[in-house]
Amino acid sequence: MVPQNIYDDPDFFAAYSSMARSTQGLDGAPEWPSLAAMLPPLDGQRVVDLGCGFGWFTRWAVARGAASVLGVDVSRRMLERAVLETDDPRITYRRGDVDELELPPAAFDLAFSSLTLHYLTDLDRLVRTIRRALVPGGAFVFSAEHPLYTAPTEPGFIDLAGRPVWALDAYQREGPRTTNWLAPGVVKQHRTLTTYLTTLLRHGFALTAFEEWRPTTAELEQHPDWAVELDRPTFLLVAASVGEDG
Amino acid sequence: MVPQNIYDDPDFFAAYSSMARSTQGLDGAPEWPSLAAMLPPLDGQRVVDLGCGFGWFTRWAVARGAASVLGVDVSRRMLERAVLETDDPRITYRRGDVDELELPPAAFDLAFSSLTLHYLTDLDRLVRTIRRALVPGGAFVFSAEHPLYTAPTEPGFIDLAGRPVWALDAYQREGPRTTNWLAPGVVKQHRTLTTYLTTLLRHGFALTAFEEWRPTTAELEQHPDWAVELDRPTFLLVAASVGEDG
Numbered sequence: 050m051v052p053q054n055i056y057d058d059p060d061f062f063a064a065y066s067s068m069a070r071s072t073q074g075l076d077g078a079p080e081w082p083s084l085a086a087m088l089p090p091l092d093g094q095r096v097v098d099l100g101c102g103f104g105w106f107t108r109w110a111v112a113r114g115a116a117s118v119l120g121v122d123v124s125r126r127m128l129e130r131a132v133l134e135t136d137d138p139r140i141t142y143r144r145g146d147v148d149e150l151e152l153p154p155a156a157f158d159l160a161f162s163s164l165t166l167h168y169l170t171d172l173d174r175l176v177r178t179i180r181r182a183l184v185p186g187g188a189f190v191f192s193a194e195h196p197l198y199t200a201p202t203e204p205g206f207i208d209l210a211g212r213p214v215w216a217l218d219a220y221q222r223e224g225p226r227t228t229n230w231l232a233p234g235v236v237k238q239h240r241t242l243t244t245y246l247t248t249l250l251r252h253g254f255a256l257t258a259f260e261e262w263r264p265t266t267a268e269l270e271q272h273p274d275w276a277v278e279l280d281r282p283t284f285l286l287v288a289a290s291v292g293e294d295g
Numbered sequence: 296m297v298p299q300n301i302y303d304d305p306d307f308f309a310a311y312s313s314m315a316r317s318t319q320g321l322d323g324a325p326e327w328p329s330l331a332a333m334l335p336p337l338d339g340q341r342v343v344d345l346g347c348g349f350g351w352f353t354r355w356a357v358a359r360g361a362a363s364v365l366g367v368d369v370s371r372r373m374l375e376r377a378v379l380e381t382d383d384p385r386i387t388y389r390r391g392d393v394d395e396l397e398l399p400p401a402a403f404d405l406a407f408s409s410l411t412l413h414y415l416t417d418l419d420r421l422v423r424t425i426r427r428a429l430v431p432g433g434a435f436v437f438s439a440e441h442p443l444y445t446a447p448t449e450p451g452f453i454d455l456a457g458r459p460v461w462a463l464d465a466y467q468r469e470g471p472r473t474t475n476w477l478a479p480g481v482v483k484q485h486r487t488l489t490t491y492l493t494t495l496l497r498h499g500f501a502l503t504a505f506e507e508w509r510p511t512t513a514e515l516e517q518h519p520d521w522a523v524e525l526d527r528p529t530f531l532l533v534a535a536s537v538g539e540d541g
Contacts, residue, residue: 215462221525243506281464
């Protein structure tokens with residue numbers, strides 16, 4: 050199938066490029082500190098970044114001592130900017146659809162992915178690919194849109210007698226969801242937490258961290274609009290590892 | 296604190312006793328086959344059943360070869376019926392609040408709990424207690440009301456232009472929820488999936504199975520009213536294990 054590549058849609062790209070996480074990088078992503086806390090020490094690590102976008106994480110990783118970082122993304126526009134903003138021989142970029150990714154066996158210590166997995170149609174294939182590409186003791190750390198965020202057929206908060214409630218339905222109905230996030234007709238893939246977790250377990254990963262991101266009290270004071278995150282999380286953060294015996 | 300013991304409330308007890316899971320036992324619990332599939336072979340196992348109720352599981356476990364089963368429940372009425380219906384020297388019952396449970400160290404191969412944990416105020420204490428009570432290689436298998444079911448301040452489906460949606464809010468606000476399930480004023484404890492999973496990991500358990508229960512197509516044909524389970528799961532099923540090296 051033709052991979053969805055909404056990030057190369059000019060209107061979408063323009064809108065995405067103006068988001069805080071595009072202009073400020075990792076510091077503009079509220080869930081980043083929690084995700085960073087799940088990472089192993091990066092010194093000397095060989096890293097693959099699946100859905101690397103503008104390359105914020107690739108540059109951060111080498112600044113933290115990673116031996117090498119391979120960034121993969123399907124978007125030509127994003128990779129163009131990533132290459133322009135990167136000047137480090139330890140970083141390489143490859144254009145490709147993560148749904149069709151091929152990686153060499155036992156070549157990486159860490160697989161990282163930020164907010165990409167909810168675009169993939171074949172999570173099982175990717176997790177199998179990552180499992181083979183990691184060395185014993187390796188780790189897979191990712192964020193994705195939380196299944197509560199992706200589930201509804203018509204996502205949104207509704208007012209229930211003055212109280213906002215998230216109109217949840219179809220949680221168990223996995224598959225595509227067409228949303229109008231930044232541009233009309235963006236297709237995301239809803240899957241349950243059960244699918245995320247059991248796919249990892251089935252391929253021999255051990256779960257090591259799990260977080261449904263929520264803002265701190267200090268963050269809520271600075272961003273009162275984030276209060277909806279207390280009603281319904283947007284971000285799922287997961288870390289899993291391969292045993293030392295492979 | 297005084298443990299909540301709604302099961303000894305006469306009206307609640309009468310209503311609960313008429314439910315399928317009370318009259319038909321395990322076969323009357325739709326989630327039971329999925330939970331049973333998470334259990335290790337029971338032959339020779341020493342089992343503790345936390346919130347044993349009428350003792351359906353204790354009797355099932357010895358019928359499957361368990362060496363011993365200790366059933367614990369806070370409800371006098373439930374234990375009375377459990378004792379009346381049990382005639383097996385391998386089964387013992389103890390009245391007690393699972394929130395204040397004490398167990399001997401390394402005395403059990405399996406800790407089991409069906410739909411009890413969402414009444415507890417101190418999950419951390421219980422998981423620590425279970426961890427110490429299990430031998431190396433031991434397992435903890437439980438069901439609980441799914442956090443999506445317990446989260447809302449006013450749980451229920453609402454009609455949104457002909458479409459039922461679950462009015463979700465307060466997912467991240469853990470703590471008591473007063474519901475009118477079977478009787479007015481039943482207090483349950485909402486906690487997130489993050490808390491369930493990270494409490495297990497923090498105490499050295501490895502996650503081995505995770506399921507948000509959903510009916511099969513055949514079950515939906517027989518019970519069309521279970522279709523709401525596709526919009527919002529009611530039951531969370533989890534299995535975790537202690538490593539062979541303890």
